[in-house]
Amino acid sequence: MPSKPISAANAEHYTWGNNCDGWYLVRTPELSIxxxxxxPGTSEVRHHHVCARQFFFVLEGEFTMEIERHEFTLRAGEGIEVSPGQAHQAINRSASLVRIIVTSQPPSHGDRVEN
Structure with a gap:
């Protein structure tokens, strides 16, 4: 089956955390995008992944990523890598919506351990 363009408008949707949304752009056993x-004001629970390596890329807004108790503030066009085993937490402390792309290899769902 040939590939087709995908976006939040036509991708499989899910909700997470406190009113956060997600769309599966790529969902295979080897890769998740x-x-x-x-x-504004939302965050996820601090956790780590046993196997998944992740890359968070900011599309819109100001995004805070806490990794191993160190905070990094990222803006549109910036990204950060999280290695397997590193405790991390995504946070939106701003007054605006944040949009990010999260790439996980292998997929992170089912690989999460809360800290």
């Missing part, structure tokens, strides 16, 4: 949106 998702677009996520985080309203």
């Amino acid at each position: 998702i677009e996520e949106s985080m309203p």
Whole structure:
């Protein structure tokens, strides 16, 4: 089956955390690429992944990523890598919506351990 263009408009949608949204752009046993949106004041629970290596890329807004108790503030066009085993937490401390792309290899769902 040939590939087709995909976006949040036609991708499989899910919700997570406190009013956050996600869309599966690529979902295979080897790779996961998702677009996520985080309203102002939202965050996820600190956790780590046993196997998954992740890359978070900011499309819109100001995004805080806490990795191993160190905070990094990222803006549109910036990204950060999280290695397997590193405790991390995505946070939107801003007053605006944040949109990010999260790439996980292998996929992170089912590989999460809360810290």
